[in-house]
Amino acid sequence: MLKYILKRLIYLIPTLILVAALVFLLIHMIPGDPAAVILGPDATAEDVASVREALGLDRPLYEQFVVWLGNLVQGDFGVSIHSKRPVIDSIGERFPVTLCLTTLALIFALIIALPSGVLAAVHHNTNKDYLFMIGTILGVSIPGFWLGLMALLVFSVQLGWFPSTGFVAMWEEFWEGLRYMILPAITLGLFMAAVVARMVRSSMLEVLRLEYVTHARAKGLSEWKVVTKHALKNAFAPTLTTIGIQYGMLLGGAVVTETVFSLPGLGKYLVVSIYMRDYPVVQGCILFIALVYVLINMIVDLLYGYFDPRVQYS
Amino acid sequence: MSGICFMLKKAGLVFTAMALLLALSLAPGFAADKPKFGGGITVGLNTDLTAVDPHTSVAVVNAIVLHHVFEPLLAYGEKLELMPVACESWEANKDCSVYTFHLRKGKLFHNGREMVAEDVKFSLERVMDPKVSPRAKHFSSVTAVEAKDKYTVVVKLNKPFAGFPHLLAYINPVIAMVPKEELAKQGGIFKDHPIGTGPYMFAEWKPDRYILLKKFDKYTGPTGARSGLGGERIAYLDTIKLVPLPEESVSIMALLNKEIDLLQYFPPKYVEKYNKDYAKKGLKLNEVPGLSWYQVYFGVGKPVTNNLKFRQACAYAIDLDKVTQAAYLGHARSNPSVIARGSVYRTDYHDTWYKYDPAKAKALLKEAGYKGEPVVLDTTKKYIAMFRQAVAVQAALQAVGVNVKLNVVEWPVLLKKCVKGDFQMLSYGAGGAPNPALAYAYLKRSGLEDTVPRLKEIKEAALMTADLGQLQKLYEEAHRITYEQVPWIQLYNYNYLQAHWNYVKGYKTINTGFPILWGVWLDK
8 A cells, every 4th residue: 555655646746747837838828917917007018028027027938937847846836926925825824724615515515415315316216316306406506606695695694693704714713713614615515515415326326226235135134234334335435536526626726615705715816816927826826736636636546445345556 | 249240150151161062072973073092993905915015016905005004205185286294395406306305203113213314215216126116117217315314315316307206106006115124134025014104003914814904103194184195194093904805795795794894895886775775774985086097098000090080980989978877887977088087287178079979970980991890999807897888889889880899808918918009999997197197108008109209298398397387288288189199088087986884983085095094983
């Protein structure tokens, strides 16, 4: 297993170099000039040229890339063109927010998705199943920004249960932080729950038809044991892939939720930085997100072994 | 005896008057108007800070926050008059090539050290450094900044320049006085803890969460009535918390929930709801005509739009009032001039423009030999008014037979096109330049300055005189040229809409739209 992990970590290096090159090229290919953004609507061509020179943007692209990559190897992600703050510090401030939001959303999603998916599979083609299908279709179809705004309107403005704006870090004040996180986590988790629940249902349907389940039933095991101990464990492996992909994607930034609930997360930061053509921030954030994504996929691969004994690591 | 009676009567009158005054002062209305010290206000901004160093960025939001923390030598009053802030007075020599600034004595930085002439010299030289400041080129006429004595600074220019004080009063960025030693401590640039001389100290910035300012107890500053960014700066509030709320509907919810006390940008589409409902709840809405100006540029060197008759036809085809209504839902006023209404430089002549006449527009298009060639109008959705006005202009031009294609691009792309003059038509807007000479300089974008050299001469002449009458004449001439040549169609100045709860007292919306919080107190 250790050898497998090491091998995966070594593969990570060329992957990240490739991502770095791609991100660098893509962001520099997008039309728009950070110098013009810095100067705002009152800029003149001379001002823009002067700022480009000061930022080193007038140097050849390959030269800029080599300098950036060289710094990156030494752990220096660069500084923001606008705020002049180190990119890595900003990522460090914002990633925990996104991690917290996504993890809470995942917990919420699993609490909803696992029982409902199993229930729908067990009661296949019954009213319960149809109700489940309607619920999951709604879950994947309702736009996050609309759901978020409705949640704010009802639970913050009308009922006053939760704050409509602001953020308190859960690692600073747990309960107060949780109050700020509940609505965004539910909003985000509902979509995730719908996707995961559908996956649980379809995997369970496949597994429940297999011979070993019939065998377990024939042995006289209770239906509860058959479903939870024998069927669910095997059905969970493909679901795990969906969860991994969803979780990885959201860790890259739950932009809409972060924007509606005014959360200082990584996704919102990345999108704003793209609009402002803050090259070092965009490059640093995407590289970081790629790293997180790859690591989560590796963890999912490792977890496969637990749920499916046929999986071997070599 | 009669003397005693008179004395008693007089004493009685005085007593009655005092009792009346006391009763009045205890009455709710009277008490509410008496400023109170203490408390904290939470203000919703429409975006987050991007930087905290006053010299490195021109973003409006940074200037809004940093005007409370830093101070310039001069600032604009409500009528765009120049007022002293960090200095007590200033004077120019006869030909306006040497300026002398007399600093306020006893003005302290937030680190407790007194601001002296050397600090002003350091700060101005920093603003002139292109590696630090995006505005460095604007100060290229400065040849030397000298600290004549502890409280006197002399700025020498390479040519007469009467507009120089306007540069020091820039609204964004703040041409701030900064302490050298604090910058040195923080690596040459303020990243987290800027130190200034303003009435509020920068306490904390949690990106995308809040910015916290705390009252500077040892603040001393200008006296006299508040006017725009000038006049007295009394910090009644202990703290100011500024919260970025970019989503319009969320900002309204936060205001209704009283999570914020004041909203910097009240979306025009909510005005109807305000009138019907919010006003009854105790919200106050301020609406003040602003300096921001919105326009459509023509590329005078580009195909089709290089034809003067075509441009004039477009001017006849566009009803300024209708475009203004469409773009700002009635919360703006059409203005064919680059000079904002209310500015001392604006005369009635600036209302001269083409009267809406579609028949005349069609006739001119025919004379221009226009045969329906496509004309691209670049715009963006980043600022919705720019998009809305582009749609309205497109509709107006299509009505007379101009084949206008909208090209919606991202804001950075539009900025680049504008700066490079790479457009046939461009829907644009800006915060407004209080100094019209600088506003007319933007004609360079259309390419007109190259074909009409007189424009450059007017700009140069305007920068060399401080005489109001002469300036008004020069700007009238500049407007006449834009009327004749139609390098742009100036559309409107929009109003700033800001809302706050009725317990926020002393708050005034100013024509720059900056929420200024000195002089503001809470009556909760």
